[in-house]
Amino acid sequence: MxxxxxxxxxxxxxxxxxxxxxxxxxxAHFLSRAGWRVTVYDSxxxxxxxxGSADGAVSVASKKPGPLMTLAVAAVRFYEHLAETGVLVDEFISRSTFMIASQSDELDVLESQSAQLEAAGVPVRLLKGQSLAETVGAAAPSALAAVEVQGEGHAVGYRVVERLRRLGGFTIRRHCRIVGLRQSGGSVSGVVTEQGVEPADAVLLAAxxxxxxxxxxxxxxxxxxxxxxxxxxxxRDTPRFPGPLMSCRYLVSKGSHPAGKLPESRSLGLVVDPLRTGQFLIGGSREDRDDKDTADADTVASLLRDAVALSPSLARLxxxxxxxxVRAATRDGMPIVGRVGGADNVxxxxxxxxxxICLGPLMGHLCQQMICGRPADQDISALGADRFGLKLADAA
Ligand SMILES: Cc1cc2nc3c(=O)[nH]c(=O)nc-3n(C[C@H](O)[C@H](O)[C@H](O)COP(=O)(O)OP(=O)(O)OC[C@H]3O[C@@H](n4cnc5c(N)ncnc54)[C@H](O)[C@@H]3O)c2cc1C
Structure with missing residues (x-):
């Protein structure tokens, strides 16, 4: 809308x-196609x-019901559009996601998330007993039920970005940290690098x-x-993974679903993602810290234990x-997208x-529409910077 x-x-x-x-x-891709002279700066x-350090689930299944779920539906369609029109051809693959309830207290989460997905227009299919065993052979025989969420996808973040870089049309300044914005009156006239000021008619903070x-x-x-x-x-002896397996506890750990009767643990939630290479990506933790260069044996051991409980054949790998x-998490769990107070061009x-990874390309397109002063294809009012009264910091 x-x-x-x-x-x-x-x-x-x-x-x-x-x-x-x-x-x-x-x-950058969409603004350059709309006629802007674009420079992207990265420290x-x-x-x-x-x-560059994410899984690539382009998934509605895991989204918090409400505006985020609605935007994710549009984001998956947008990936399909970009793949069909050649921009992301071969970079987006369609597939289903399988939400799995392994314990009785997870059945409520499964039922509720599935109902919300259906209400958002996402096709879902309940699997139990024989149909579960036939469709998701890799799930543990003790799994109680699963819901197949259809029409989802996968894209590797750094490959998407690399494709956009190759398509070109804009300048990239690597190892160029922006240390401030040059402000004059109610506008910003440029970005401040360690070498000096570079003029700009508009600025997008996507850092x-x-x-x-x-x-x-x-x-x-x-x-x-x-x-x-x-x-x-x-x-060859590994049972069939028709798509990623997502434990219902993942929805709780991600904050997409209230804990209800489940223990209030926001630290671990499990997705087992079969990659195109035949490997699996297993993850991930959610820890309130920012040391991206370290891994710890306790967390890895817990993830592996949960993964093998969800799908015993993984123990052989x-x-x-x-x-x-490191993810950027906001106070209310929603992204921040919109114009910043205190300047008319930021x-x-x-x-x-x-x-x-799911929302990125759609958000880039919507940023282009905002910056061009055109009506946005999607309602992003729930993401507005004004909900926190966000303003530019005073110039240094
Ligand atoms: C473990 C993990 C798994 C994930 N799995 C998924 C998934 O399956 N599906 C999904 O949709 N999402 C997933 N995500 C989330 C996803 O990776 C992020 O939401 C997304 O990559 C954010 O993109 P971004 O462009 O906003 O930020 P980033 O990719 O963080 O880019 C910001 C850039 O800004 C640069 N920068 C910062 N400050 C400055 C400055 N002052 N000057 C110049 N440059 C600056 C940084 O160097 C960085 O390159 C996952 C994330 C993690 C960590």
Whole structure:
């Protein structure tokens, strides 16, 4: 549904995008196609933030019911559109997700999330007994029920970003940290690098956790680390994984579903994701910390224990790698996308926590529409920066 707030068209000029993750790079792609001269700045390299250390679930199944679930439905359709039109051809694969209830107290979560998905127009199928065993041979025989969520997909964040980089049309400045914004009156006239000021007619803050460095207010976005495990390739004797298996506890750990009768643990939630290579990605933890260069044996052991309980055949595989990334989690669990107070030409798109690979390309497109002053294809009023009264930090 188009956004109802009034907008007036803005002529293309120059735009500085801070952050070369999936959100910033998608916005760069669409803004350059709309005639803007785009420069993307990153303090590291392309995809060196959360985008480069994520799983790639393009999934509605795990989303919090409400605006986020509605936007995720649109985001999956948008990936399909980009794949059909060649932009992301071969980078997006369609598949179903299987939410699994292994214990009786998870059945409520399964039923409730499934009803919310159906209400959002997502096709779901309940699997029990024989149909569960036939469809998801890899699930433990003790699994009580599953729901197949159809029409989902997978895309690898750093590959999406690499494709957009190759399509080109914009400039990327690697190892170029933005240390401030040059403000004059009610506008920003450029970005401040360590070498000096570079002029810009518009600025998009797509710097993940780093976006808050430019905004007044503290504690709005917190780092949330996730550890992920990569296995070796499965042998021929590994039972069928028709798609990723998602434990119902994952929905609770992600905050998409209230704990209800389940224990209030937000730390671990499990998805076993079969990759195109024949390997599996197992994850992930949700820890309120930001040390992305470390993994710890306790967390990895817990994830592996849960994974083998969900799908016993995984016990035969070797672990070949463990890595971690850091998500940007907002106080209310919703991303922040919109114009920033205190300047008429600065926008922000951040706080995507565990949903940015799914939402990134659509958000880049919506940022282009906002910056061009065109009505947005989707209603993103629930994500507005104004809900926190977000304003630019005072110029240094
Ligand atoms: C373990 C894990 C698993 C995940 N799994 C999924 C999943 O299955 N599905 C899904 O949809 N999402 C998933 N996510 C979430 C997803 O990865 C993020 O939401 C998404 O990548 C955020 O993209 P972004 O462009 O907003 O930020 P980022 O990718 O973090 O990019 C921000 C960029 O800004 C740069 N930057 C910061 N400050 C500055 C500055 N001052 N100057 C210049 N550059 C700056 C950084 O270097 C970085 O490259 C997962 C995340 C993690 C950690």
């Amino acid at each position: 188009p956004q109802s707030t009034s907008v007036s068209p803005r002529s293309p000029g120059s735009v500085a995008i801070i952050g070369a993750g999936i959100v910033g790079m998608s916005a 590291g390299v392309v995809a060196s933030g959360a985008t 993940g956790l780093g976006s808050m460095d430019f905004l007044a207010g503290s504690g709005l976005i917190r780092p949330r680390k996730g550890q992920l495990i990569v296995t070796d390739r499965a042998g 070797r672990v070949i790698r463990v890595f971690a990334g 926008w922000v798109a951040t706080g995507f926590e565990g949903d940015g």
